[in-house]
Amino acid sequence: MKSYLARQPVMNRDKETIGYELLFRDGPNNAFPNVADEEATHRLLADNFLSSSTTDVTAGKKAFVNFPYASLIGRTPLLFKKQCFIVEILETCEPTDELLEAIIELNRKGYTLALDDFVPSPQWSRFLPYVHIVKFDIRVTPVEKAAFFIQHYKNSKLIFLAEKVETQEEFQQCHDAGFHLFQGYFFSKPEIVRRKALSPSALTTLRLYKEISQTEVDFNSIEAIVATDLSLSYKLLRHVNNMTYTRAKPISSFKQALVYLGEEKLRRFITFVATSHATADKPASLYHLSIQRARxxxxxxxxxxxxxxxxxxxxxxxxxxxxxILDQPIEVLIDQLPLEEAIRNALIFQQGKLGCLLQLTIAYDKADWQTIKKISQSLKLDESIIADLYLESLKWAATFERTVTK
Structure with missing residues (x-):
């Protein structure tokens, strides 16, 4: 059996990713509403908390997992260590006495609890002393209404999370309203800052991107660029040595590293390190997501x-x-890179076969199963294979990131 897993990042007020909500769907024929909540939760737990670790999927960060009514009443979370995940109480749950007893028990045993898609009501008030996170869907509950609730509980220990935050403006509005955490894809839709000067690190990165985009890599040009940036040259040399630890003698110069790696490995290696270099003052999600999408x-x-x-x-x-990554409009940046027309059309207009792959990748990030199904059919791709490749890319990106940050 195949499982479909997507992640939605959860960020703090500094736009740092602190965790991911894990979203499960069953096989190609049950991509969206037909999957029962209980089955979805049990399969996600079995696939990601019994048979393997979530470290690769969440890059070592917190996992948010939805639990429907029957799973909570049955104390399913108690089968797992309290550190494994944050228990999300699905919005479909009824606020019964039976549910309250389960929540109190989980709270006393140290589990972190979150109310999903919370809508203020007297029936749920008695649950609030036993939960830690309250999630508001700002598409359902206006920010102004949520802000009133947050203000009322400002002296409590509750953490408030805004869901469906899609733009920088919405993020700022929720930030000002007092939300502590944010969920959505606003970070991948940056505020356009036209004619903004690139920082020195961003300029270095763009120059390196230009070199690796060429048909033939110019080793001398890359050496000259890296030599102007002490931090980047040290980082490259250190990581090349990590990759070549079996050599009798360590690599002691960047020129030596270039020769050892060869063109193909150098192209990829420069790509990764340059990306991490450029995202040093950005949310870590940008770096991780960019290399995961690439894979x-x-x-x-x-x-x-x-x-x-x-x-x-x-x-x-x-x-x-x-x-x-570079705080510039995509079309302006692409004009500065010697990219094939097919790549340009994909990045700027999401056109062509490459554009379809990019649309599919973005849809998977958002758990947009209807779009996934549509594009998969147009490309004649098996959805179960796509699911496997998505999981493989998550693990691959996490593994690489660990080697880069050693």
Whole structure:
């Protein structure tokens, strides 16, 4: 059996990712509403907390997991360590005495509890002393109404989370209203700052991107660029040594590292380190998501008939967050890179086969199963294979990130 897993990031007031809500769906024929809540929860728990660790899927951060009524009454969370996840009480739950007893027991045993899609009502008031996080869907409960509730409980220990935050303006509005945590994709839709000067690190990154986008990599040009940035050159040298620890003698110069790696490995390695360098003052999600998208697009490209150029697919995924990383409009940045027309059209207009892969990647990030189904059919891709490749890309990105940050 196949499972569909997507993640939605949860961020704090500094736009730092503190966790991910894990979203489960069953096979291709049950992509959205037909999956029962109980089945979805049990399969997600079995796939990600019994048979494997969530470290790869959540990059070591907190996991938010939905629990429907029967699972809570049956004390299903008690089967797992309290550190495993944050227990989300689904909005479909009825505020019965039986449910309250279960919540009190979970609270006393140290589990972190969250009320999902909370709508203030007298029936739920008695639950509030035993929960830790209250989630408001700002598409259902206006920010102004939520702000009144937050103000009323400002002296409590409750943490308030705003869901469905899609823009920078909405983030600021929720921030001002007193929310502590935020869930949504506003960070991937950056506020356009036209003609904003690039920082020195961003300029270095863009110059490196130009070099790796060339048909043939110019080792001398890359060496000259990296030599101007002490932090980046040290970082590159350190990581190359991590990759080549079996050598009798360590690599002691960047020139030596270039020769050792060769063109293909160097292209990829520069890509990753340059991206992490540029996102040093950004949410870690940007770095992780950009390399995960790159891998996902690359793997998807090999499933098409005929196959697409895997390097083009990789760059499409990687550069899909370039506007967020460098705080510039995507079309302005793409004009400065020697990219193939197919990549340009994919990044700016989401057109062509590469554009379809990018749309599919974004849809998977958002758990937009209807769009996934539509694009999968148009590309003649098996949804179960796509699900496997998505999970593989999450684990691959997490593994790489750990090697980079050692």
């Amino acid at each position: 996902f697009c690359e793997r998807l490209s090999q499933q098409l008939s005929p196959k697409l150029d895997s390097n083009q697919a990789f760059l499409t995924g990687l550069f899909s967050l370039l506007d967020s």
